Amino acid sequence: MVKKNLSLIGLLMATVFIIAVPASAQKVQGVTDTEILIGQWGPQTGPAAPWGAVARGTDLLVKIINEEGGIHGRKFKYFLRDDSYQPAKTKAIAKEFVEQIGVFAVVGGVGVATGMTARDYLMENKIPWCGPVTGVYEWITPIQKYLFAIYPLYDDEAFNLTGYLDEKLGYKKIAMFYQNDDYGKQGVMGVERYLLKKKINLVAKVSAEVTDRDLSTHALKLKNSGAEAVIMWTMPTHAALILAETAKIGFKPQWATSSTLSDSALMMQITKGLWVGMINSFFGELPDSNHPLMVKYREWHKKLAPQERWGVFYYAGIIFSEPFFEGVRRAGKNLTPETWISAMETLKNWQGIGPPISYSKPNHPMDRQGGKHVFYGKVKPDGNIQRLTDWIQITK
Amino acid sequence: MDIKRNYYEDIELFKSNTILVWSILFLIFLGILPWLIQKYHLLGMSIYIVNLITIHAIVAIGLNILVGYTGQISMGHAGFFALGAFTTVILILRWSFPLWVALPIAGFVSSAFGFILGLPALRLKGPYLAIATLGFGMTITTIIKHMEFFGGRMGLQAPRLYLFGTPMKDIHYYYVIMIIAVLMTIGAVKLIKTRVGRAFIAIRDSDIAAEAMGVNLTYYKTLAFAVSAFYTGIAGGLYAFILGFINPESFHLIMSITFLAMVVIGGLGSIMGSIAGAALMTFLDIKLQAIQDIPAIGPALVTFSQKYMSISGISNVAVIVYGLIMILIVLFEPLGIFGFWIRTKRYWKTWPF
Numbered sequence: 001m002v003k004k005n006l007s008l009i010g011l012l013m014a015t016v017f018i019i020a021v022p023a024s025a026q027k028v029q030g031v032t033d034t035e036i037l038i039g040q041w042g043p044q045t046g047p048a049a050p051w052g053a054v055a056r057g058t059d060l061l062v063k064i065i066n067e068e069g070g071i072h073g074r075k076f077k078y079f080l081r082d083d084s085y086q087p088a089k090t091k092a093i094a095k096e097f098v099e100q101i102g103v104f105a106v107v108g109g110v111g112v113a114t115g116m117t118a119r120d121y122l123m124e125n126k127i128p129w130c131g132p133v134t135g136v137y138e139w140i141t142p143i144q145k146y147l148f149a150i151y152p153l154y155d156d157e158a159f160n161l162t163g164y165l166d167e168k169l170g171y172k173k174i175a176m177f178y179q180n181d182d183y184g185k186q187g188v189m190g191v192e193r194y195l196l197k198k199k200i201n202l203v204a205k206v207s208a209e210v211t212d213r214d215l216s217t218h219a220l221k222l223k224n225s226g227a228e229a230v231i232m233w234t235m236p237t238h239a240a241l242i243l244a245e246t247a248k249i250g251f252k253p254q255w256a257t258s259s260t261l262s263d264s265a266l267m268m269q270i271t272k273g274l275w276v277g278m279i280n281s282f283f284g285e286l287p288d289s290n291h292p293l294m295v296k297y298r299e300w301h302k303k304l305a306p307q308e309r310w311g312v313f314y315y316a317g318i319i320f321s322e323p324f325f326e327g328v329r330r331a332g333k334n335l336t337p338e339t340w341i342s343a344m345e346t347l348k349n350w351q352g353i354g355p356p357i358s359y360s361k362p363n364h365p366m367d368r369q370g371g372k373h374v375f376y377g378k379v380k381p382d383g384n385i386q387r388l389t390d391w392i393q394i395t396k
Numbered sequence: 397m398d399i400k401r402n403y404y405e406d407i408e409l410f411k412s413n414t415i416l417v418w419s420i421l422f423l424i425f426l427g428i429l430p431w432l433i434q435k436y437h438l439l440g441m442s443i444y445i446v447n448l449i450t451i452h453a454i455v456a457i458g459l460n461i462l463v464g465y466t467g468q469i470s471m472g473h474a475g476f477f478a479l480g481a482f483t484t485v486i487l488i489l490r491w492s493f494p495l496w497v498a499l500p501i502a503g504f505v506s507s508a509f510g511f512i513l514g515l516p517a518l519r520l521k522g523p524y525l526a527i528a529t530l531g532f533g534m535t536i537t538t539i540i541k542h543m544e545f546f547g548g549r550m551g552l553q554a555p556r557l558y559l560f561g562t563p564m565k566d567i568h569y570y571y572v573i574m575i576i577a578v579l580m581t582i583g584a585v586k587l588i589k590t591r592v593g594r595a596f597i598a599i600r601d602s603d604i605a606a607e608a609m610g611v612n613l614t615y616y617k618t619l620a621f622a623v624s625a626f627y628t629g630i631a632g633g634l635y636a637f638i639l640g641f642i643n644p645e646s647f648h649l650i651m652s653i654t655f656l657a658m659v660v661i662g663g664l665g666s667i668m669g670s671i672a673g674a675a676l677m678t679f680l681d682i683k684l685q686a687i688q689d690i691p692a693i694g695p696a697l698v699t700f701s702q703k704y705m706s707i708s709g710i711s712n713v714a715v716i717v718y719g720l721i722m723i724l725i726v727l728f729e730p731l732g733i734f735g736f737w738i739r740t741k742r743y744w745k746t747w748p749f
Contacts, residue, residue, distance in 0.1 A: 045711045045714075049708065082711040087639055087643065088639060112643075307707055
């Protein structure tokens with residue numbers, strides 16, 4: 001009896017030892033021999049809910065990678081949290097990720113104000129963050145060791161779009177329609193910077209308040225300016241309103257706009273077909289592209305998440321997380337934040353379905369700005385896009 | 397015995413030694429709470445969430461003074477909250493005021509605006525006042541949005557605060573916020589028990605009768621707004637620092653309505669209710685989506701939601717449960733959480749009868 005008890009105790013101790021050993025060997029937060037924990041916040045409810053598709057798109061990529069056997073024998077566990085676009089909730093989620101779940105890294109994340117509440121906290125805790133889903137300078141200035149931006153900068157995007165209209169398409173009378181906020185102003189900044197360089201005058205600069213719903217005077221101002229081309233830097237609602245008003249008074253210039261309005265299926269619907277002819281810049285392959293990766297992702301999408309619409313916002317979740325997984329792949333079996341960062345810094349013109357991505361050691365803000373390219377396309381009468389250019393470098 | 401012999405006995409903070417002992421025990425509990433949370437992560441709480449709850453509790457107490465005790469309504473408290481937050485950050489950022497100076501100034505700036513908003517309240521009642529205050533809340537954020545001085549629409553980054561040379565962390569903020577909250581709670585309790593509070597309550601019950609008794613309506617109605625705004629302004633200042641970044645967009649209409657809901661759910665005309673309401677609403681708002689991590693039930697709910705509601709998954713369920721809890725509380729206990737407390741207390745007092 002005593003002997004039996006002894007052997008039982010021995011067995012118990014051995015078990016405890018076996019369980020305890022890997023636990024003590026695990027030093028890197030969020031990484032075990034079989035698993036890597038990552039997280040993302042995104043608005044699933046509230047006014048910004050349509051952008052929530054981004055975080056669910058990342059979920060698809062995680063599932064694909066896991067189905068294919070993971071990376072270096074590790075599978076990913078993905079935590080998606082709804083912040084309803086409220087900064088106070090975003091910060092609570094960031095704390096939960098770091099202190100309770102213990103994630104290895106954060107990927108994506110829609111919104112500037114939301115992400116800004118979490119930025120310094122994540123950086124202080126040395127949590128890698130890859131691909132916030134907005135193109136602003138906040139992510140790269142001041143430069144952060146653990147933060148890798150992807151989204152092409154709005155300012156440079158506007159600069160190059162104006163250049164494209166002027167040099168390639170020969171429009172000299174260009175007007176600007178923008179929403180009077182930080183996003184719209186970044187667009188104006190880029191447009192004016194280009195025109196100043198070329199000593200061309202902006203024929204009209206018309207702004208609308210975010211709350212404005214009657215844009216008839218705005219449309220009239222644009223018409224009276226005699227502009228041949230109008231660049232718009234607005235949210236979807238205002239884009240639809242201004243197109244309806246200008247169509248009503250018979251003003252049909254060449255319109256051009258940014259990549260935030262590049263979901264042409266959605267825009268065709270809310271503008272009731274007026275979106276046709278729009279020149280758009282794009283940060284990712286077109287929805288019906290024959291790019292081998294796009295074909296592969298579309299197949300998995302049908303299999304794993306058929307209920308989702310294959311729209312730009314949805315697969316943007318793939319675009320803004322692909323480089324993260326490439327970094328994990330290159331970091332090898334010994335994955336730590338440091339090895340991951342070194343691996344990310346080896347990315348030179350690496351491309352998934354988004355723009356070519358390059359990073360280097362953090363000496364200059366642009367060393368952490370991965371996406372520096374967009375391409376242009378024109379909306380065809382059936383709502384599909386006719387690709388006009390290849391990837392063009394917009395940030396030098 | 398519950399008999400009061402004079403006025404001073406009535407306004408005493410601790411009515412009996414039992415209450416005094418319990419209050420001290422509660423303060424000790426608040427003192428060790430961060431340690432408990434860090435050790436056990438009870439209900440997935442973090443110190444940050446407790447800080448947020450405490451800040452919301454200050455707002456709820458302030459709003460309850462206005463809504464629950466004085467019988468006025470405000471749908472614009474997010475405006476005062478924003479004023480407090482931006483004033484504090486700008487004072488510290490631009491003129492490097494210390495926090496303990498900037499915070500009261502922010503409170504007074506906010507209460508000055510509260511006084512101004514109190515003026516139309518003299519003529520407006522019920523739904524009309526609701527609309528006027530709602531307009532105020534939206535105006536404030538719009539003005540902030542359009543002034544570069546306030547950082548424009550982009551917002552402002554709150555400066556890092558130092559305590560004896562080390563950067564302040566959540567746990568340090570916890571003690572700062574908690575001490576302020578305890579002081580402000582005591583202040584509110586005292587305020588309600590004394591002359592001013594009685595005038596507020598008289599106005600709530602019938603403003604005409606109150607005026608006939610000699611309560612100066614102009615003075616006390618605007619005062620109620622000013623006091624309420626002061627509380628909210630202080631809370632706003634603290635909020636800016638636990639968030640680290642403020643942006644006018646975050647102080648929206650829904651925030652004002654959430655504050656109002658906290659007061660109603662907690663119990664109109666109850667300080668303790670305000671705190672309970674703030675705690676429950678904040679906790680549910682942030683933590684309800686954790687139900688997806690419960691084994692078996694969680695994934696089932698996600699599938700159910702994706703199949704029958706919308707693609708966003710668990711958030712649908714979380715929002716419905718959140719709404720349902722609010723409706724059930726108001727339906728079955730019009731006094732809110734405070735009502736539950738009263739009933740439980742009465743039940744145990746008379747137990748086993």
